[in-house]
Amino acid sequence: MKVLIVGSGGREHALAWKIAQDPKVEAIYAAPGSDGLAQVARSTGLAADDLDALAAFASSQSIDLTVVGPEAPLAAGIVDLFKSRGLRIFGPGKAGAQLEASKAFTKGVLIEAGVPTAAYAEFSSAPEARAFARELGFPCVVKADGLAAGKGVVICANAAEADEAVDSMLEGGRFGQAGARIVVEEFLEGEEASFMALSDGSSVLGLASSQDHKAAFDGDSGPNTGGMGAYSPAPVIDEALHQEILETVIEPTVATLAARGIDYRGVLYAGLMIKDGRPQVLEYNVRFGDPECQPLMMRLESSLVDLMEACIDGTLASSEVRWKPGAAVCVVMASAGYPGSYRKGDVISGLEAAASQPAVEVFHAGTARDEQGRWISTGGRVLGVSASGPDVSKAVDRAYEAVSKIRWDGVHYRRDIAHRAVGRIAAGA
Ligand code: AMP
Ligand code: GLY
Numbered sequence: 001m002k003v004l005i006v007g008s009g010g011r012e013h014a015l016a017w018k019i020a021q022d023p024k025v026e027a028i029y030a031a032p033g034s035d036g037l038a039q040v041a042r043s044t045g046l047a048a049d050d051l052d053a054l055a056a057f058a059s060s061q062s063i064d065l066t067v068v069g070p071e072a073p074l075a076a077g078i079v080d081l082f083k084s085r086g087l088r089i090f091g092p093g094k095a096g097a098q099l100e101a102s103k104a105f106t107k108g109v110l111i112e113a114g115v116p117t118a119a120y121a122e123f124s125s126a127p128e129a130r131a132f133a134r135e136l137g138f139p140c141v142v143k144a145d146g147l148a149a150g151k152g153v154v155i156c157a158n159a160a161e162a163d164e165a166v167d168s169m170l171e172g173g174r175f176g177q178a179g180a181r182i183v184v185e186e187f188l189e190g191e192e193a194s195f196m197a198l199s200d201g202s203s204v205l206g207l208a209s210s211q212d213h214k215a216a217f218d219g220d221s222g223p224n225t226g227g228m229g230a231y232s233p234a235p236v237i238d239e240a241l242h243q244e245i246l247e248t249v250i251e252p253t254v255a256t257l258a259a260r261g262i263d264y265r266g267v268l269y270a271g272l273m274i275k276d277g278r279p280q281v282l283e284y285n286v287r288f289g290d291p292e293c294q295p296l297m298m299r300l301e302s303s304l305v306d307l308m309e310a311c312i313d314g315t316l317a318s319s320e321v322r323w324k325p326g327a328a329v330c331v332v333m334a335s336a337g338y339p340g341s342y343r344k345g346d347v348i349s350g351l352e353a354a355a356s357q358p359a360v361e362v363f364h365a366g367t368a369r370d371e372q373g374r375w376i377s378t379g380g381r382v383l384g385v386s387a388s389g390p391d392v393s394k395a396v397d398r399a400y401e402a403v404s405k406i407r408w409d410g411v412h413y414r415r416d417i418a419h420r421a422v423g424r425i426a427a428g429a
Contacts, residue, residue, distance in 0.1 A: 002027045006048050007069025008034045010365035010384035011290035014297040016041040022305045036364020051078050058087045059295040071287050072221050075101040090264040090308040092286050099284040103143050103183045106284050113256035116280040120185035126170040132184050133162035144169050146178025151228050190275030193234045194292050197250045199261040200316035205259035206246050208323050210292040218416045225339040229417030231329040232295040235424045237275050243278050250412025265311045294363050294386045295328035327392040329399045330384045331417050338380035346408040348375040354402040360387045392421045
């Protein structure tokens with residue numbers, strides 16, 4: 001079969017790498033693709049948001065399965081368009097993708113579904129939002145309703161910070177239309193974890209747990225990023241909690257969407273805060289997390305294509321998912337300046353030496369080859385150096401051993417990825 005992957009980051013490289021191992025798959029294309037992904041997927045050069053061109057390509061090339069990496073094409077309705085043309089595609093339609101594209105929509109679904117989440121209210125008027133923040137007390141959280149590239153959430157330590165966040169979004173036009181409506185919510189304490197599940201519209205299947213590191217610097221300090229590293233499994237989610245999350249979070253959410261006439265098929269990714277062993281939902285994403293997808297793909301034993309097809313066909317209830325024992329870790333190597341404006345065009349050395357380490361895969365997120373065939377940095381997040389191992393400590397050691405081989409001017413990465421999981425195991429918890 002022929003597969004088209006929409007997107008070109010580390011997540012898409014990991015998905016393509018996994019799909020390429022499936023004996024059924026004879027060709028993989030990526031849109032747009034990249035020099036790094038070209039190791040496993042042919043670049044089409046088509047923009048990930050050019051939905052008509054993507055559908056035309058899938059038709060003319062007889063693509064059997066399209067897999068959408070990022071949220072923007074999902075929110076723009078790529079799945080609805082493909083389905084209307086009889087093309088098979090993995091992911092939710094536009095209505096379901098509101099779970100990521102609108103925080104107010106999500107909060108409404110969560111409340112209706114009885115899923116635990118922070119107390120909140122939504123606003124388009126600044127004075128009311130400011131007053132509500134004071135009612136909640138501090139810290140509180142101010143969120144732009146729409147897609148804001150992961151930057152639309154502000155944790156406010158006091159009234160002055162809340163006023164500034166509210167005013168910048170509602171009156172200052174920060175985030176544009178995405179911030180014309182906001183959610184103000186209670187601050188939750190606890191440990192964050194990611195829980196991804198597959199859904200075929202009625203049945204769900206939980207994937208292995210994972211955890212990412214959003215802060216730019218060690219010790220969870222510095223600005224928020226798209227994710228500086230991730231690992232799976234997340235020991236904070238044991239088997240009992242895994243089951244509880246499925247029953248109290250994922251299933252009621254999919255059922256509530258179904259009752260609203262929304263047939264949710266694809267990945268449902270819950271960002272959770274775990275406190276005293278209980279999950280509360282911080283947010284939903286409607287696609288695989290990046291970088292969380294990278295350690296997940298390293299651990300996935302089952303055919304990803306079969307699982308995605310079961311979601312499309314509505315046969316997930318008779319599917320199961322198998323994982324390699326042990327753990328996997330991804331360390332993101334980023335450009336100087338990321339997540340702010342960052343350097344580009346630096347020559348990267350040591351990629352081959354890193355990739356030849358045992359149980360290591362180097363997924364490319366922002367690289368290209370120059371005219372001389374050298375690898376250069378082109379993005380904020382440049383590489384996801386991923387490793388598996390019999391336990392998280394071994395996977396961490398392997399990932400950092402591979403990282404130590406790779407260099408470019410200004411590279412930065414966190415040195416403490418998976419520290420919580422390693423600490424828990426060391427403490428015998
Ligand atoms: P979101 O995009 O909604 O996941 O928010 C980004 C990050 O902000 C999360 O990963 C959390 O670290 C933090 N966050 C969001 N909402 C809350 C909340 N209600 N309480 C505490 N932290 C939060
Ligand atoms: N790593 C967080 C995300 O993919 O949203």
